[in-house]
Amino acid sequence: MYDFLTGPMFWLSLGICLIGMLVRFVLYFRGLSWQLDRVAYKAYPFQGFKGAVNSIVKWLIPFGTYGWRKQPFMTVIFFGFHIGAVLVPLFLLAHNLFLKEKIGLSLPTLNPLIADVLTWTVIVSAIFLALRRIALPEVRILTTWYDYVILLLAVAPFITGLVARYELGSYTSWLTVHILCGEALLIAAPFTKLSHIVLFFASRAQLGMDYGIKRGGMKGKGMAW
Numbered sequence: 730m731y732d733f734l735t736g737p738m739f740w741l742s743l744g745i746c747l748i749g750m751l752v753r754f755v756l757y758f759r760g761l762s763w764q765l766d767r768v769a770y771k772a773y774p775f776q777g778f779k780g781a782v783n784s785i786v787k788w789l790i791p792f793g794t795y796g797w798r799k800q801p802f803m804t805v806i807f808f809g810f811h812i813g814a815v816l817v818p819l820f821l822l823a824h825n826l827f828l829k830e831k832i833g834l835s836l837p838t839l840n841p842l843i844a845d846v847l848t849w850t851v852i853v854s855a856i857f858l859a860l861r862r863i864a865l866p867e868v869r870i871l872t873t874w875y876d877y878v879i880l881l882l883a884v885a886p887f888i889t890g891l892v893a894r895y896e897l898g899s900y901t902s903w904l905t906v907h908i909l910c911g912e913a914l915l916i917a918a919p920f921t922k923l924s925h926i927v928l929f930f931a932s933r934a935q936l937g938m939d940y941g942i943k944r945g946g947m948k949g950k951g952m953a954w
């Protein structure tokens with residue numbers, strides 16, 4: 730099982746994730762219509778680019794937008810979850826040793842204590858993200874079982890990775906479960922709302938261009954509409 734998951738299944742899940750995400754990203758932009766959106770995307774590339782970068786950067790800064798400032802509790806649990814969710818899989822020492830062996834490449838690595846702290850923060854924040862969906866009526870009415878499944882899918886590699894690391898039970902069994910959960914997440918990403926990992930950048934860029942070119946940005950500068 731371990732050999733299968735770290736062999737063919739590893740390549741398959743990584744391939745599905747990378748190619749699938751690329752396809753989603755390209756399809757997002759190909760689906761845009763300047764006539765329907767009433768945004769002259771191509772006519773004002775500089776203003777559009779400026780608006781896109783501005784929107785992406787502001788949303789990536791904690792409390793950087795009005796939206797984040799209006800919901801401080803959400804902002805803290807959101808960044809608590811996401812900082813670890815992005816950094817740990819990419820920069821964990823164990824992952825990079827594995828990558829080095831597989832493809833001969835590795836990224837800079839996190840100090841193990843920091844990796845542990847980030848992983849715990851992801852798990853605790855995920856609990857609060859779930860509680861928020863239950864506690865706030867305005868979020869509850871938008872929530873279905875699908876949102877909980879995705880949250881569970883996202884947090885499962887963090888829980889099982891930590892259990893394996895602390896050797897609570899059989900190390901090899903938990904590592905196998907961990908890799909299975911990690912690969913399930915990679916495969917699910919392009920087909921579910923986890924595609925936001927790349928589509929966040931696409932939709933923020935689109936809205937940023939909308940603001941940079943049309944609403945505000947070019948207002949009163951002689952643009953026809």
Ligand code: HEM
Pocket residue numbers: 735739814817818821823824827844845846848886887888890891893894904907908910911912914915
């Ligand atoms: C796809 C194949 C994957 C492989 C082969 C893999 C392999 C490993 C290994 C060998 C460990 C170390 C356990 C130890 O310390 O002895 C580990 C830990 C961990 N992995 Fe993965 N992993 C994979 C995917 C993922 C994914 C997708 C995520 C998160 C989204 C993830 C998150 C973690 C975490 C949070 C830990 C524990 C971190 C800590 O030390 O505090 N892994 N993984």
Ligand code: HEM
Pocket residue numbers: 807811814815858859876879880883925926929930
């Ligand atoms: C740079 C990469 C990423 C960005 C920019 C990003 C951004 C976002 C945004 C804007 C939301 C919506 C928050 C809201 O409801 O207002 C969200 C939700 C979520 N993200 Fe990410 N994300 C990224 C990576 C990830 C990764 C790697 C994972 C999983 C390992 C993940 C899992 C989730 C989950 C589970 C939710 C839903 C939380 C809930 O139930 O409320 N994200 N993300």
